[in-house]
Amino acid sequence: MPAEVSARNRIAIEVDRALCYGFGDCVDTVPAVFALDDEDTAIVLDPDAAPVDDILDAAQNCPVDAIVVYDEGGDQIYP
Numbered sequence: 001m002p003a004e005v006s007a008r009n010r011i012a013i014e015v016d017r018a019l020c021y022g023f024g025d026c027v028d029t030v031p032a033v034f035a036l037d038d039e040d041t042a043i044v045l046d047p048d049a050a051p052v053d054d055i056l057d058a059a060q061n062c063p064v065d066a067i068v069v070y071d072e073g074g075d076q077i078y079p
């Protein structure tokens with residue numbers, strides 16, 4: 001279980017930095033949730049800044065499945 005469960009969406013998001021190759025598809029999908037850091041690796045800005053469905057879309061669109069989403073019980077809901 002990674003970060004704390006978010007206040008509104010009740011999810012936790014983890015980016016596998018070893019997998020992410022930094023093209024930013026997730027940032028394009030939900031720019032309020034993800035950003036690229038100075039190593040061109042995705043980071044989570046705010047897990048509550050978009051609806052859960054949009055965040056799951058972003059995770060599903062990640063070509064390398066680097067975005068892992070957990071529910072509030074700690075169960076992995078994606079991938």
Ligand code: SF4
Pocket residue numbers: 015019020021022023024025026027041042061062063064065066067
């Ligand atoms: S879509 Fe995946 S590989 Fe691309 S920046 Fe986001 S986490 Fe990294």
